[in-house]
Amino acid sequence: MDAPVIIVGGGPVGLSLALGLARYGAASIILERNREPVPESRAAVIWPRTQEILRDWGAYAPLRQAGRFARELRGVNARTQATFVTIDFSTIDDVFDDPGALMLPQSQTERILRELVGSNPLCALRTGAVVGGLAQDQSGVDVFVDGPSGHERLRASFVVGCDGAHGVVRQAIGLTLQGVTYDTRVVLSDETVNVDIPPDITARVRFDLPGLRGAIRFGDRSWRVMASVPKEISDEDALAPLAHRERVRDLFGDAPYETQWSSLFKIHRRHAQRFVVGRVMLAGDAAHLNSPAGGQGMNAGIQDAANLAWKLAFAARSERSAAALMESYDRERREIITDTVERVTDRITRFGITFPMRARQFAIRTFARVIRARGMQRKLCRGIGMLSGRYNTSPIIDARHPLAGRRIDDLRLVDGSRINARRAGQALLIVTGDFALDLPHVRVPSPPKRWHVKPPVVLIVRPDGCVAAVIERPSLERIEAAWRRAFCDALPLPVSA
Ligand SMILES: Cc1cc2nc3c(=O)[nH]c(=O)nc-3n(C[C@H](O)[C@H](O)[C@H](O)COP(=O)(O)OP(=O)(O)OC[C@H]3O[C@@H](n4cnc5c(N)ncnc54)[C@H](O)[C@@H]3O)c2cc1C
Structure with a gap:
């Protein structure tokens, strides 16, 4: 074996996975055809759940910086300047340490992840390495690569x-990637706009024009402009300077x-029908392709990596557990992609692009009213921050609770620290209530109501931060099982x- 794990593709997902594997002590080779990171901004935001994962793997601080x-996040109507949405992440301070949205162009995310991997x-990380194919057997996988030193088999x-x-x-x-392609085209562009806009404004949108017309902010004067293209306009005209000027x-x-x-994109x-076949797994865009609406694509991919990293590292050490661990990766991530990520991105895409203009104006007015309630703010922050998904059908999670x-x-x-800081990307036992446990654990004296538990209770938390089991009426035997x-x-x- 050249390495326990070979990762094909050193985009944000492949690079994150390598860092995750390393966190659990597993070595990997990353084969990437491009010598340099992508030059475009692409994925513009890193949401709280992804921040937390990268923090567990020691990769967050330089990205944050x-x-x-x-x-x-404050979105304004670009015509009237009225605020139509405010997303206040401080409403989830109690369940997330330092919550907020990290705006960073993918080109920079990749550059920093490459440095950390390096x-x-x-x-x-081997750049200039183009993978042409692979072949798997019972004990491993051969990968065929064309690289700087010619043809190689790893x-x-x-x-x-x-x-x-x-x-x-x-x-x-x-x-194959199965599903739908929306009947619409979208132009994305990165613009430096020479105008002073209050620093707290993060998005500008028009609701009085048919289709999508909006911009999100990267920096003081840098904006990502997004617009749908009417059917009668050709690709060429949609990218012509005049059409561009009109959008800005x-x-x-x-x-x-500038x-x-x-x-222009579809x-x-x-x-994919499965994310695992034998010893080969798929993660990120190789496994699922989503609308950029809601900025979920890259984030969902890094969250695939969080689910997979510890399982692969354990599988590399314990061959007899490999098939069951990989099966759980397939079930868990496919469920999240189809039930959560696809639903969220589909709703936002249809609202932003295909809704008739009047229906959209009505919906946004209603949304602006409803979203003022603190409970709704919390729900929105958890949803958009990708903190609220659930693995319901995993074979390794007892989902009855x-x-x-x-x-x-x-x-x-009680000592002021946070559960996840203590956990730091490792498995953890949490005890609440009157139960003495002679194993390392963290004690939560009184569980929050939303846990719906009646102490004494023991929770098993996996390295990816997911609750694997809620053990009521605990005993050592039940915890072991x-x-x-x-x-x-x-x-x-x-x-x-
Ligand atoms: C224009 C644009 C705008 C986007 N905007 C957003 C957004 O706002 N928010 C969001 O969340 N997502 C957005 N996305 C999607 C986001 O960029 C992807 O979800 C993200 O890049 C997926 O990361 P990945 O690592 O899975 O795949 P990729 O970033 O595609 O990385 C794959 C890597 O594999 C390498 N590779 C491919 N084939 C081979 C081979 N045979 N051998 C060796 N290396 C190979 C490639 O060079 C590449 O580096 C956007 C995408 C585009 C194109």
């Missing part, structure tokens, strides 16, 4: 295709601007020092 962090001795126990929407890995395991003028008036980059809602399958809230403990199921016998129970 390079980006624009907003605790509150300085991690467990990650070997072998690993597992291969992960993080090679994007047109990747070769998915083709090699006989899968709709959003910023006559302010001088276009950094622009392109929007999809597609996923409503808390199981969800991310563990980041509660503040639940732990074995959660980790497919690949991780021994922690012992007290």
Whole structure:
């Protein structure tokens, strides 16, 4: 074996996965055809759930430093300047440490992740390496690569295709991306707009024009402009300077601007039939392709990596657990993509692009009213921040309790620390109520109401922060049994020092 894991594709998902594997002690080789990170902004926002994952893997601080962090997102109507939405992340302070949206162009995210991978001795990034295909057998996978030193065959126990929407890995395991392509085209462009706009405004949108016309902010004067293209306009005309000027003028008036980059896209809602075939897995755009609406695509991919990293690292050490761990990756991530990510992006896409103008104006007025309630703010922050998904049908989660399958809230403990800071990307036992446990654990004296638990209760939290089991009327035997199921016998129970 050249490495326990080979990752095909060093985009944001492949690079994050390599860092996650390293966090659990597993080495990987990342094969990436491009010598440099993508030049375009692409995915513009890193949501709270993804921030937390990258924090667990020691990758968050430099991203945070390079980006624009907003605790509150404010969208204004670009014609009337009236605020139509405020998303106040401080409403989820009690369940997330330092919540907000991190705005950072993907080009920078990739550059920083490459640097982190480059300085991690467990990650070997090989650029200029083009994967042409692979072949798997019972004990491993051969990967065929054309690189700077010619044609090569590398072998690993597992291969992960993080090679994007047109990747070769998915083709090699006989899968396709199935679903729909929306009957619309969208122009995206990055603009430097020379106008002073209050720093708290993060989006400008028009609701009095047919189709989508909006901009989100990266920096003081940098904006991502998005617009749908009417059917009668050709691709060429849609990208012509005149059409471009019109879009910027709709959003910023006559302010001088400079276009950094622009392109025309079709929007999809597609996923592979399976995310795992034998020893080969898919993650990120290779596994699912979503509308950029709601900024979920890259985030969902890094969340795939969070689910997969610990499982792959354990599987690499415990071959007999591998099939069960990989099966759970397939079930859990496909469920989240179809039930949560696709639903959210589909709703926002249809609202933004295909809704008739009057219906959209009515909906946005209603939304603006409803969203003022604190409870709705919390719900919105959890939803858009990607904190509220649930694994309902996983074979390794006992989902009878409503808390199981969800991310563990980041509660503040009595000593002032946060649960997830203490957990730091590792498995954890949480005890609440009158139960003495002679194993390392964190104690929550009184559980919050929303946990719906009656102490004494023990929770098992996985390295990805997901509650694997809620053990009511706990005993050591029941804890051991639940732990074995959660980790497919690949991780021994922690012992007290
Ligand atoms: C214009 C645009 C705007 C977008 N806007 C947003 C947004 O606002 N929000 C959002 O969340 N998402 C957005 N996305 C989507 C986001 O960019 C993707 O979801 C994200 O890049 C997926 O990351 P990935 O690592 O899975 O795949 P990719 O970023 O596609 O990375 C795949 C990598 O694999 C490499 N590769 C491919 N084939 C091979 C091979 N045979 N051998 C070796 N290497 C290979 C590629 O060079 C590439 O580096 C946008 C995408 C585009 C194109």
